[in-house]
Every structure is written in structure tokens, then in C-alpha cells.
């Protein structure tokens with residue numbers, strides 16, 4: 001329901017939502033601070049239908065809409081006052097955000113993969129980094145993506161001694 005009343009200073013006719021009763025607004029026409037009257041005040045008309053937001057009596061007595069700037073200013077006042085009426089708990093705070101399409105696509109695109117880590121490949125200048133390499137790799141793919149970790153033995157020809165040596169490693173099956 002809209003309240004229709006006149007600015008006490010400039011007589012500008014104003015229409016605001018009745019929920020704004022008692023609130024202070026600035027007259028969009030003259031800037032005077034005024035209090036929105038109660039719907040049952042004697043000087044107030046009410047309307048439930050659409051009404052021009054700003055009207056002024058013309059010379060012929062017919063209501064005329066004043067200039068566009070004043071109209072839009074009144075419209076803003078009206079919008080502002082309607083906020084308390086339409087405000088509801090923010091639903092977005094409750095609803096879970098949907099996963100972005102990009103992420104969803106990646107989920108379905110993920111494939112089974114295999115990583116073989118050989119112990120011999122992790123020895124650098126007599127420094128055994130096998131545990132570090134495995135730890136780093138597992139951290140990189142993430143625990144939830146690990147499907148299985150299997151120990152393997154293999155033999156290889158050591159270049160220096162030209163001997164066939166047996167060593168160990170891991171075969172890691174994961175999703176990525």
C-alpha cells in the first residue's frame with residue numbers, strides 16, 4: 001500500500017510505501033527532512049494501485065508528473081523504504097554454492113594413473129632421497145586420490161660395477 005501525502009514545505013505530493021511510516025526522508029523536490037506520516041493521518045491518502053511517484057498540481061488542476069530528475073529521486077526514496085518490507089533471511093547463506101563447471105568437468109575427466117618410483121632413481125650422490133620423493137609425491141596427489149601403493153622389486157645393471165643389482169620401488173596407482 002502506498003501513502004500519498006504532501007511535503008509540508010513545498011507541497012510536493014509524494015508517494016511512499018506505507019511500511020515507511022515514521023521514518024525520516026528528504027523531500028526529493030526541496031530537500032526538506034520530513035517524517036512519513038501514518039496511514040490513518042488526516043492529510044494522507046492511501047492507494048494500493050500504481051500511482052505516479054511524484055505529482056504536482058498544474059495550473060489546470062490536473063496532476064502532472066514533474067521533471068524526470070524529481071521523479072527518479074522519489075523512486076529511489078520509494079525503493080529505499082520498501083527494503084524493510086521485502087527483506088527476508090538471505091537464502092544464499094543457507095544454500096550451498098554449486099561447484100563451478102570447471103571443477104565439475106575436471107572431476108569427470110580424471111583418469112587412473114600409475115607412478116613408478118624406483119629406489120635407484122632417488123639416490124643422488126650417495127644420498128638416499130627415496131622416502132622424501134615418495135612423501136612429496138603423495139602430498140602432491142593428495143590422500144583421497146590414492147588408489148593403491150604396491151612395493152616392487154626390480155633388477156638393473158649398475159653402470160660402475162657392471163653388476164646386476166636388485167632394488168626396490170613403489171608402484172602408486174592414483175587418480176588425477
Ligand SMILES: [Zn+2]
Nearest residue numbers: 007010027030
Ligand atoms: Zn518538499
